[in-house]
Each structure stands twice: as C-alpha cells, then as structure tokens.
Amino acid sequence: MEQNLQYFLIPFLNWEMMLLIWVGVFAGIWVGAIPGLSVTMAASLLISFTFSWDINSALALICGVFVGGVYGGSITAILLNIPGAPAAIATGIEGYPLAQRGEAGKAIGLCTTVSVFASFVGIIVLAVAAPVIANFSLKFAPRDFFLLAVMGILLIGSIGGGDPVKGITAGAIGILISMVGMDPSTGEMRYTFGNIYLMAGISFVTAMIGLFGVSEALTQFRQAGLKSPKQNLDRIIPSWATFVKYLPLSIRSSLLGVFIGALPGTGGDVAALLAYDQAKRSVRNPSRPFGTGAYEGIVAPETANKGAIGGAFIPMLTLGIPGDAVTAIIIGALYIHGLKPGPMLMIETPHLFWMIVSCLSISSIALLVLGLISVKPFAKIIEIPKEIIMPVVIILSVIGTYAIQNSVVDIFYMIGFGIIGYFMRLYGYATGPMVLGLILGPMLDANYRRTMQGAEDQFLPFLQGFVTSPISLFLTLAIVFLVFSQTAVYRRWRGIQ
Amino acid sequence: MEEPKGMAGNGPAQGTSLPAKDISKYVPETRRKPGELGIALVAFLIGALGYYFALGMTSGKFSSPSVFPKLASALIMALSAFNFVKALHRDKPEESSSLGRYLFPADVVVILLLLVAYCVVLPRLHFIASSYLFMVLAMVYLQRGKKILRAVLVSALALAVLVAVFRYLFLVILP
Numbered sequence: 001m002e003q004n005l006q007y008f009l010i011p012f013l014n015w016e017m018m019l020l021i022w023v024g025v026f027a028g029i030w031v032g033a034i035p036g037l038s039v040t041m042a043a044s045l046l047i048s049f050t051f052s053w054d055i056n057s058a059l060a061l062i063c064g065v066f067v068g069g070v071y072g073g074s075i076t077a078i079l080l081n082i083p084g085a086p087a088a089i090a091t092g093i094e095g096y097p098l099a100q101r102g103e104a105g106k107a108i109g110l111c112t113t114v115s116v117f118a119s120f121v122g123i124i125v126l127a128v129a130a131p132v133i134a135n136f137s138l139k140f141a142p143r144d145f146f147l148l149a150v151m152g153i154l155l156i157g158s159i160g161g162g163d164p165v166k167g168i169t170a171g172a173i174g175i176l177i178s179m180v181g182m183d184p185s186t187g188e189m190r191y192t193f194g195n196i197y198l199m200a201g202i203s204f205v206t207a208m209i210g211l212f213g214v215s216e217a218l219t220q221f222r223q224a225g226l227k228s229p230k231q232n233l234d235r236i237i238p239s240w241a242t243f244v245k246y247l248p249l250s251i252r253s254s255l256l257g258v259f260i261g262a263l264p265g266t267g268g269d270v271a272a273l274l275a276y277d278q279a280k281r282s283v284r285n286p287s288r289p290f291g292t293g294a295y296e297g298i299v300a301p302e303t304a305n306k307g308a309i310g311g312a313f314i315p316m317l318t319l320g321i322p323g324d325a326v327t328a329i330i331i332g333a334l335y336i337h338g339l340k341p342g343p344m345l346m347i348e349t350p351h352l353f354w355m356i357v358s359c360l361s362i363s364s365i366a367l368l369v370l371g372l373i374s375v376k377p378f379a380k381i382i383e384i385p386k387e388i389i390m391p392v393v394i395i396l397s398v399i400g401t402y403a404i405q406n407s408v409v410d411i412f413y414m415i416g417f418g419i420i421g422y423f424m425r426l427y428g429y430a431t432g433p434m435v436l437g438l439i440l441g442p443m444l445d446a447n448y449r450r451t452m453q454g455a456e457d458q459f460l461p462f463l464q465g466f467v468t469s470p471i472s473l474f475l476t477l478a479i480v481f482l483v484f485s486q487t488a489v490y491r492r493w494r495g496i497q
Numbered sequence: 498m499e500e501p502k503g504m505a506g507n508g509p510a511q512g513t514s515l516p517a518k519d520i521s522k523y524v525p526e527t528r529r530k531p532g533e534l535g536i537a538l539v540a541f542l543i544g545a546l547g548y549y550f551a552l553g554m555t556s557g558k559f560s561s562p563s564v565f566p567k568l569a570s571a572l573i574m575a576l577s578a579f580n581f582v583k584a585l586h587r588d589k590p591e592e593s594s595s596l597g598r599y600l601f602p603a604d605v606v607v608i609l610l611l612l613v614a615y616c617v618v619l620p621r622l623h624f625i626a627s628s629y630l631f632m633v634l635a636m637v638y639l640q641r642g643k644k645i646l647r648a649v650l651v652s653a654l655a656l657a658v659l660v661a662v663f664r665y666l667f668l669v670i671l672p
Contacts (some may be wrong), residue, residue: 222605
C-alpha cells in the first residue's frame with residue numbers, strides 16, 4: 001500500500017511531468033474543440049515525437065491531452081452547435097439553446113465542474129475496482145454488443161427532434177451509408193460501384209463535421225442581419241447548491257460512463273448519448289424542458305464521457321485490451337518503450353498503473369483550473385459577428401476533415417453532407433440520428449452477424465441466446481423497459497412531462 | 498421571409514429572453530413546406546436504390562452481408578412513404594412561397610457557389626490561397642461590400658493563426 005502511494009506521488013513530485021500534464025490538458029482542450037481533430041489523432045502524433053522520451057513523461061503528456069481533449073469537444077457544441085467530437089453531440093442538444101439565451105458562460109462553467117467530478121469518479125473506480133470490472137467486461141459476447149447498439153438506436157427518440165418518424169428515417173439512412181465500403185468480415189464490397197474512394201467507407205467524423213458544421217453555417221446564413229446574443233458572464237462557476245442538486249445525476253451518469261468506457265470498442269460517444277437519454281427519461285422536473293436548454297442535459301453526457309476516460313483504462317491496464325482508440329494507442333506506446341501490456345502488467349510494473357492514475361488525477365485538477373479560466377474567452381467567440389465567424393468555421397471544418405486521413409475527397413464528402421444536412425434541417429429531419437446511424441451501423445451489422453454465425457444461422461438458437469445468458473437477458477429487459485418508457489402510459493405514471 | 502418552424506439551430510435570438518429552438522423541439526405545422534413531398538420522395542428513392550443494389554450482394558443466409566443493407570433500405574422506403582402521406586394530408590404550402598426561394602435564399606446560394614468554387618480550386622491553388630480567397634469573398638459578400646479592409650485583414654489573421662497552430666504546432670498536413 002505504502003509502495004503504491006509512493007508510485008502515485010511520483011508525478012506530483014516531478015516538475016517536468018507536472019508541466020507536461022498541464023501543457024497536455026491545455027493543448028487537448030483546443031484539439032478537442034476543433035471538429036475532426038480528435039484526441040486519437042493527437043495521441044498518435046504524440047507517440048511519434050515522444051518516441052525518444054522517458055515513458056513517464058510520454059504518458060504524462062498523453063494523459064493530459066486525453067482529459068483535455070474529451071472536455072474540449074463540448075465547447076464548440078455549446079457555443080456553435082458544432083460538436084468537436086462525437087462524444088459531444090448530446091451536449092450540443094441542450095448547450096446550444098443555452099448559448100442562444102446568453103447563458104454560454106454558465107453552461108460551460110457547469111460543464112467544467114461536473115466534468116472534473118466525473119473524471120475523478122472514473123479514476124477512483126479505476127484505482128479501486130479495475131480487475132473486477134475488466135473481468136466482467138470480458139464476459140460481453142457479440143450478442144451483448146448487438147443489444148448495446150440496439151439500445152443506442154433507441155436514442156433516436158431522444159435526439160430525433162420531436163418527429164420520431166423523420167428521426168428514424170434519418171437514422172436508417174445513416175445505417176445505410178455506414179454499410180458503404182468493404183465488409184470487414186467477408187471482404188465483399190457493398191455500395192462501392194467500383195470506386196476506389198468508397199472502398200474504405202465513409203468516415204462518420206467526416207459526416208458529423210458536414211452535418212453539424214457546414215449545415216449549421218448554411219442555416220445561419222438564412223438569417224443574415226440577426227445580431228449574436230450578448231453573453232452573461234457574471235457567474236460562471238456554479239454554486240455549491242447547484243453542484244449538489246446535480247450530484248445524484250452526476251454520479252449515475254459517470255458510473256454509466258465508466259462502465260461503457262470499460263467495454264472494449266465502445267467509448268465516450270455511446271456513453272454520453274445513453275446518459276443523455278437516461279436523464280431525459282428519469283429527471284422529473286428539469287431546469288427547462290429538454291431540448292430548450294435543460295442543464296441536466298449537459299450534466300448527464302458530460303459526466304458520462306469523462307467517466308469513460310477512467311473506464312477505458314480499466315481493460316487496458318488490467319488485461320492489455322484497449323477500452324477505446326486512445327488507449328489502443330497508449331498500448332502501442334508501452335510496446336515502443338519495451339513494456340508488455342497484458343494481465344501481467346499490473347504485477348510486473350505496478351508503478352505504471354499508479355502513475356497513470358496519478359497523471360489522470362493531476363489532469364483533472366488542471367482541467368478545473370484551465371477550463372474555468374477559458375470560459376470567458378470561449379464565450380466571447382459566440383459574440384463575434386456571424387459574417388466573420390461562419391467562413392472561419394467552414395475553413396476549420398475543412399482542416400478537421402482533411403486531417404482525418406489527408407484526403408481531399410473527404411472534404412468533398414464533408415461539404416456534400418453539409419448540403420444534405422441543410423436540406424434535412426429545413427424539413428425537420430434532425431441530423432443527430434443520421435450520425436448515430438453512421439456510428440452504430442457497423443456495430444449492429446458486425447455483432448448481429450457474429451451472433452447469427454454462432455447460432456449456425458438458425459433463427460431459434462439466435463433468439464434463445466437473448467434469454468439464456470444473464471448479461472443478454474439483462475440488456476434485453478433494459479431494451480424492453482426503454483421502449484416501454486417511451487409510451488404515454490409510463491410517462492403519465494411517472495409524472496414526467 | 499418566414500422561417501420554418503422546428504428547424505435546428507434557428508439562428509441567434511436577439512437579446513436573451515427569446516427561447517431558442519433546436520432539433521429537440523419540433524413544432525408540427527399545419528401547412529406543409531414547399532418541397533416537403535419532394536424530400537420524402539427523394540428519401541424513398543434512396544431506400545429503393547439501396548435495396549436494388551443490395552440484391553446484388555451475397556444473400557441466402559441470416560448472416561449474409563446483404564441483411565442489414567436490405568433491412569435499412571426497406572425501413573427507409575416504409576418510413577418515407579409514411580412521411581409522404583403525412584405531408585400530403587396537411588394543407589398546401591402558401592401560394593407566395595416558391596420552392597426556389599425557400600430552399601435557396603440569396604446568401605445560401607452565394608455561399609454554396611463559393612464552396613463549389615473552393616472545391617474546384619483547392620487541388621490547384623492548395624489550402625492557403627484558396628482558403629484565403631474563400632474567407633475574403635465570403636466576408637465581403639456577407640458584409641454587403643462594406644468593411645472590405647476588415648475582411649482582408651481578419652481573413653489574413655485567421656489564416657495565419659490556423660496555419661501556425663495546425664501546421665506547425667499540431668503538425669497537421671494541410672491540403
């Protein structure tokens with residue numbers, strides 16, 4: 001125990017690591033805020049130039065960027081309705097109306113404080129219960145991931161923009177677009193028409209930047225001459241009472257985030273959407289109706305995606321299986337530095353485990369300070385006249401899209417999605433479900449087919465699996481509940497508006 | 498021009514008291530919008546084409562690669578048909594609102610043309626020159642030809658910051 005504490009204190013006593021963490025968080029906030037520039041990309045870049053560094057310093061910088069980056073994604077979602085990353089889509093649903101009311105400062109302030117809280121929840125769970133959760137997450141079969149994806153698809157009801165049929169239509173088109181490219185399990189080409197660019201599929205980040213960024217800019221140009229709202233920046237740090245008011249929701253959503261984050265292949269994006277949906281169903285008296293700027297709708301996704309950071313490290317540090325793309329890159333970094341990630345990592349190099357816990361803790365403290373300092377300058381961005389900011393947003397979207405895989409074709413796709421998104425918005429088809437379809441389509445397809453192959457292509461054994469495995473049964477019942485909770489009977493019974 | 502209800506990101510409100518609209522708050526309308534039947538037809542066509550091309554994929558088993566494309570396409574067709582019929586039951590659009598004006602107000606047309614021009618010149622002029630031209634022209638147009646010097650300077654400054662941060666700090670390759 002004493003030994004572990006010593007390992008934990010290493011980064012606190014090493015000024016170089018401390019500095020790198022703070023620099024990492026600062027850079028992460030900005031990287032995260034730009035749509036298309038992802039934490040994954042930043043982490044992979046860092047691997048290349050920290051190659052010759054000491055492993056401790058490299059990990060310190062990467063942890064800082066990870067925490068800062070996940071937070072940064074929400075800033076542009078709140079200010080401009082353009083999520084910096086898929087994990088921030090849900091935040092924009094409530095955050096943007098708040099910015100339009102002049103409450104961007106308060107929204108970002110709340111987002112910062114609950115984010116730091118959730119980040120610590122993730123770290124504590126990582127420190128205390130990592131092996132238990134890791135072993136449990138390994139019990140998830142393809143069928144369970146399929147059920148998780150079905151749960152995700154049910155979120156369309158929450159982010160579908162009031163007309164559920166149009167929301168589901170958009171979601172189904174998203175799933176269809178996600179099928180474009182080479183089928184990962186058989187190598188068969190689907191909807192590629194012999195085009196080499198279509199073989200790799202259409203990146204959902206490209207689609208997200210177009211559907212949110214460019215279409216938002218085009219929609220804004222319909223209202224030329226309208227002044228941007230003046231932001232009230234008097235009280236940006238939420239009061240203790242406000243924090244306590246949202247504490248139960250914060251704890252619930254961060255724990256959900258930790259768990260979803262710990263599942264290999266799912267991360268902050270799915271966690272944030274599930275938490276938003278869960279809040280929408282369970283909060284009886286939101287600060288405002290959901291969709292018009294409910295603070296609960298910021299707290300839930302923000303705590304979930306920060307909790308998912310600690311969660312993603314759980315399978316990585318205990319089993320050598322990455323919880324998400326960033327931890328996959330960190331595993332690469334460990335190999336480069338001569339370490340062998342896997343079940344023996346915690347036994348052979350316990351200092352590494354405790355140092356990562358410590359780096360994440362310092363990153364969270366840095367996030368609190370740097371996040372709150374940045375609230376005012378960030379909120380000022382929204383007051384810049386639209387005729388200046390929107391052309392810059394379009395160019396930022398171009399950089400973000402090109403950065404994904406250095407392809408000019410992606411820029412054309414992005415602009416195409418921007419135009420599609422503009423038409424969708426005009427006719428009340430929300431763009432969120434389409435992105436959701438693009439994210440979850442491959443997960444649905446791959447896991448459904450794996451499960452079906454496991455059942456030897458027989459429908460009855462396929463269905464039996466849903467009730468014979470305890471995890472699948474639990475998830476199936478959760479889906480039944482999710483569907484039931486969307487009915488008027490349930491809402492009347494619970495007294496939800 | 499009258500703004501459509503239920504549109505996402507309905508523009509900034511003046512002052513702070515106006516309620517904001519977003520995708521979560523959809524207000525059903527009694528009148529259908531110009532072109533609403535058309536968009537339902539386009540969605541149906543996407544589903545029909547999706548299904549048609551899925552017929553060429555390997556099929557025959559429950560786990561075939563064509564299962565999800567077919568399911569998604571069939572769902573799109575069914576839902577678009579529903580959306581079409583629902584829109585048909587609403588009142589016709591106002592006589593005065595033409596489809597062209599509704600879809601493409603002047604500002605949107607100009608920005609779209611600039612975007613197309615940007616796509617054309619980007620591979621030739623590369624990122625810095627084409628982005629600078631796009632920003633200057635867009636800003637000058639949106640400011641209705643006024644404050645040209647501001648547009649020129651702000652674009653140059655914005656581009657300098659973007660290039661410095663992305664190219665030299667984050668080492669992102671620019672087109």
